[in-house]
Amino acid sequence: MGLVVQKYGGSSVADAEGIKRVARRIVDTKKNGHQVVVVVSAMGDTTDELIDLAEQVSPIPAGREFDMLLTAGERISMALLAMAIKNLGHEAQSFTGSQAGVITDSVHNKARIIDVTPGRIRTALDEGNIAIVAGFQGVSQDKKDITTLGRGGSDTTAVALAAALDAEVCEIYTDVDGVFTADPRVVKKARKMDWIAFEDMLELASSGSKVLLHRCVEYARRYNIPIHVRSSFSGLPGTWVSNERPQGLPPQVALRLAPHIASQGDRPVEQAIISGVSHDTSEAKITVVGVPDKPGEAATIFRAVADAEINIDMIVQNVSAAATALTDISFTLPKAEGHKAMEALTRAQSVIGFDSLRYDDQIGKISLVGAGMKTNPGVTATFFEALSNAGVNIELISTSEIRISVVTRADDVNPAVQAVHSAFGLDSDSDEAVVYGGTGR
Amino acid sequence: MGLVVQKYGGSSVADAEGIKRVARRIVDTKKNGHQVVVVVSAMGDTTDELIDLAEQVSPIPAGREFDMLLTAGERISMALLAMAIKNLGHEAQSFTGSQAGVITDSVHNKARIIDVTPGRIRTALDEGNIAIVAGFQGVSQDKKDITTLGRGGSDTTAVALAAALDAEVCEIYTDVDGVFTADPRVVKKARKMDWIAFEDMLELASSGSKVLLHRCVEYARRYNIPIHVRSSFSGLPGTWVSNERPQGLPPQVALRLAPHIASQGDRPVEQAIISGVSHDTSEAKITVVGVPDKPGEAATIFRAVADAEINIDMIVQNVSAAATALTDISFTLPKAEGHKAMEALTRAQSVIGFDSLRYDDQIGKISLVGAGMKTNPGVTATFFEALSNAGVNIELISTSEIRISVVTRADDVNPAVQAVHSAFGLDSDSDEAVVYGGTGR
Structure with a gap:
């Protein structure tokens, strides 16, 4: 003990x-x-x-x-x-x-x-x-x-x-009872996970999940301290967050892996395993319009923002139209810091030399988190299909090794989360989660 | 500055x-x-x-x-x-x-x-x-x-x-505006003092005045730190508590000294100068009845009380009647500690060998504080005369170098304080305070 x-x-x-x-x-x-x-x-x-x-x-x-x-x-x-x-x-x-x-x-x-x-x-x-x-x-x-x-x-x-x-x-x-595959207030069929890897939890935390903050998970991962998130009201087991699935837990079948690969272990390298869908409506989007398409421009813009001590999230730059040699750069940031960022950029306008700024705080971000995503094109395709079927228009896209995020209209966030959660077999009445990859599906 | x-x-x-x-x-x-x-x-x-x-x-x-x-x-x-x-x-x-x-x-x-x-x-x-x-x-x-x-x-x-x-x-x-010659809620004509000596303030504090606690005054006296007690609401000068009357104050005449001796300085050694009248109704009285009149009995009693961590105030022992060789010992203590003291004494009854205990929490204490009291019998006489004229019966008496205290029925406290305050010329419509001593009065 x-x-x-x-x-x-x-x-x-x-x-x-x-x-x-x-x-x-x-x-x-x-x-x-x-x-x-x-x-x-x-x-x-x-x-x-x-x-x-x-x-x-x-x-x-x-x-x-x-x-x-x-x-x-x-x-x-x-x-x-x-x-x-x-x-x-x-x-x-x-x-x-x-x-x-x-x-x-x-x-x-x-x-x-x-x-x-x-x-x-x-x-x-x-x-x-x-x-x-x-x-x-x-x-x-x-x-x-x-x-x-x-x-x-x-x-x-x-x-x-x-x-x-x-x-x-x-x-x-x-x-709450633990970490869920999506926010239970948005997705009624969200399931409580009994375990999630540090990496996935980090991505969920940085893309809108509020159960644990990124910083705390990062600290736990660095020192390899297993976290057990649980309810102080129910006394039930909650969700373990750690490097390895704890030994005491029941085998990770049904919910997370298709039965035919469960024997390969907790996290088969070749399969994508979806942890959950997170969303975030606390951000705004700023678009810097008409930036000269030459080296150093992005650096100047983000130095101005950084000097104002603003944390930015996604950054997207469109390819410039050859005729104008001008490009647009968009980024997202906490709404609370939107005003400060607009001021900082306005002050730097003459140095940067852009045309104008657009500010939009009616956006939302939906993220799908899971291992092995990048090497499994089926994940991205299913993700976009689900959004398309739900009639959700995508404004920005950003991906990492184990996460894919899109920015949409704020009104579209809830239907988008529900559609994605369902498309990946995460709903609690599904028999099993969908696994992409080696199985050829 | x-x-x-x-x-x-x-x-x-x-x-x-x-x-x-x-x-x-x-x-x-x-x-x-x-x-x-x-x-x-x-x-x-x-x-x-x-x-x-x-x-x-x-x-x-x-x-x-x-x-x-x-x-x-x-x-x-x-x-x-x-x-x-x-x-x-x-x-x-x-x-x-x-x-x-x-x-x-x-x-x-x-x-x-x-x-x-x-x-x-x-x-x-x-x-x-x-x-x-x-x-x-x-x-x-x-x-x-x-x-x-x-x-x-x-x-x-x-x-x-x-x-x-x-x-x-x-x-x-x-x-409040400062230290008064008596509690203004009891004595309407109480005057605010512009200065009081540490010693007098110590006696007032230990005999019921709540403006400053004994402990704080004691600390200030030991390190000779002048205290200025004043109101945070009015902004008026309050009462200085220090060794010497501060130089900036108006000369201490009228209110505190008869004019013909004012020239002798702040605190003429031979005169009694009355600072004020304090009272306290937070105490109870315990009487240990029928204590064998032999050496060591008082020590046994007060060791029992001290071991229970109870602070006692006044102690009075009557002369024993020769026939019985028994005496009574009375003491006062905070009401809040009365129960604990009674228990401690009851436990020690067989060792001490007293007859019985009496507990009385319907008492009050009136104290007159001022320098030079002990060498001026007129002070004590005037004090007792004032109480007598007010029809107040005295149960215990205790004196120090600059204080005289009596215990009375709780109901008698207010009229007693008023009578004493008046008898010593402290009322705010008196022309001057009464000074005993060298002047022969």
């Missing part, structure tokens, strides 16, 4: 009852013989309430002070959780991110973890305690200031501690 | 408006050329809300976790206050007790400060910042755990920082 890191989100500890329920689950894990480290988020709406207070006193709250403020939320939930555990007759101690040794850089509001030195956690465990750690927060290496890790920070704290403590698993408790 | 430490209580920062008002006051002080360190309590009811949450998850919250929980309150207020100041165009940084170098012992919920190492505060000041420090909290020297200082902890934080930073004054902002 090894060490288990468990992470509970804000909805799991939203009130005293929730905290007591979580405390019982933690104690059960401890009783099963595990050492337990728990990472906890702020209770329910606490963070939003604190942000609201901050906006009342200052329109643009300062980063350092904003982090100091927000970290009060986890301090409350972790202390209450430790009390609730002690009330069940088990020893527990709570630790701030700083006390737990979560060392970060100094970028307030979105700090990155640069080291984890969990000496106090180790000592607490060795003394028989359950250790409760504040998620989402750390302390900066140079200035010793309190920092927060930004979106999904608590998941990242959990994985980072699991890595530093050499845990056997990092359990992420949430309000 | 030196360094000023300002402390704002929870009622001053109860909401966003309060925080912005306090921020303006702080910025005004900075603009006047001072370096400013601000100690802040949790917003309004925050602490009570956190205690309520703790009780929901655990009937007896653990000390260490309880401290972790409560300190979230100051974290919120200090970060918001720093933001509000920055929003006024001035630099501010907030610091937890630990970051500010408030080092304590390990007694959770009522830790004592054992050292203050404000290196980060000094640096922040030198860089032109206003430093905002969480009151009420510190970090334990041995285990590096978060501690809280118990009642009045924020005042003590402020005085301790003022001492460590060699501040020229520690301003305690509160919701």
Whole structure:
């Protein structure tokens, strides 16, 4: 029986009852013989309430002070959780991110973890305690200031501690049952996966799946920490995210592989195995129209965007019409950063020398994720056929080794996801998933 | 222009408006050329809300976790206050007790400060910042755990920082105008003092005055830090508490000294100068009846009480009747600890060998505080005459160098305070305070 890191989100500890329920689950894990480290988020709406207070006193709250403020939320939930555990007759101690040794850089509001030195956690465990750690927060290496890790920070704290403590698993408790083949709110027949590989989860996360953030999965993959995403309400097994399919799971047949190749193992190199369909309507598209088609233009454009600290997603450049020697470059980015990007490009117009800018925030992105896609043309064909049959027009296309994404009108996203999910046999009433490749289909 | 430490209580920062008002006051002080360190309590009811949450998850919250929980309150207020100041165009940084170098012992919920190492505060000041420090909290020297200082902890934080930073004054902002000659809710004609000596303030604090706690005044006296108690709402000068009457104040005539001795200085050795009348109805009285009148009995009784960690106040032992060789010992203690004390004594009954215990929580204490009292019998006589004229019966009497206290029925407290305040010429429509002593009256 090894060490288990468990992470509970804000909805799991939203009130005293929730905290007591979580405390019982933690104690059960401890009783099963595990050492337990728990990472906890702020209770329910606490963070939003604190942000609201901050906006009342200052329109643009300062980063350092904003982090100091927000970290009060986890301090409350972790202390209450430790009390609730002690009330069940088990020893527990709570630790701030700083006390737990979560060392970060100094970028307030979105700090990155640069080291984890969990000496106090180790000592607490060795003394028989359950250790409760504040998620989402750390302390900066140079200035010793309190920092927060930004979106999904608590998941990242959990994985980072699991890595530093050499845990056997990092359990992420949430309000859904696991990772699904598509968003169950859009696709009623979406299935819960019992396992997904790190690579596929990374692509799902970066293309719209919100169960786990890219950054947390990336961290887990780098240190090879298996993640188990599960519900804090149901107690059912959830979805494992790891390099290899865990041994305890039932063989991966029916749902994921056609029966005749199941014997070849979990991930046959020659077959495409579809993990799921994700979608994202949080992005906007900017098109830079009439860019001179000469070397260095794209670099100038994206340097201007990068200097404004904007993360871009897809980039597409059309072939230029020979007659004009002008081309159009489109890219997608978070809607929230659209205004800033348009300003940055407008400022750089004379340097870049483009004609005009177009801004479109009524778009959506649909992505299909699965291994072996690139070497299986049938996947791409089936994907586009499904979209075509659903009457969905495609505006941009982008592909990677294990993902194919298209941008469509926002209104088309839901029917597109449903059509693709169905076309690849992922619906829960299908007998088996479709497998392309070596089988010749 | 030196360094000023300002402390704002929870009622001053109860909401966003309060925080912005306090921020303006702080910025005004900075603009006047001072370096400013601000100690802040949790917003309004925050602490009570956190205690309520703790009780929901655990009937007896653990000390260490309880401290972790409560300190979230100051974290919120200090970060918001720093933001509000920055929003006024001035630099501010907030610091937890630990970051500010408030080092304590390990007694959770009522830790004592054992050292203050404000290196980060000094640096922040030198860089032109206003430093905002969480009151009420510190970090334990041995285990590096978060501690809280118990009642009045924020005042003590402020005085301790003022001492460590060699501040020229520690301003305690509160919701009253200063220290009064009696509780203005009981004595309508109570006067605000413009100055009171440390010793007198200590006696007032330990005999029921709630403006400043004994512990904070004691700390200030030890390091000779002048305290200025004033209202955060009115902006008027308040009451100075210090060794010597500050030079900037108007001469201390009329109100405090008869004119013919004013020329002798602030505190003529031979005269009694009455500071004020305090009262306290938070205590109960326990009488141990029929104690064998032999050496060691009192020690046994109070060891039993001390072992239960109960603070006692007055102790009175009557002379024993020779015939029985038995005596009664009475003492007062906080009502909240009455039950625990009765249990401890009952357990020790066979060892001590007393007859019975009497518990009385319908008592009140009235105290007169002023220098030179003991050598001026007229003070005591006037005091008892005033009580007698008001028809107040006295149950216990206790005196110190500069204080005389009596215990009466709780119902008699208000008329007793009014009578004494009036008899010593402290009422605001009196021409002058009464001075006993060398003048022969």
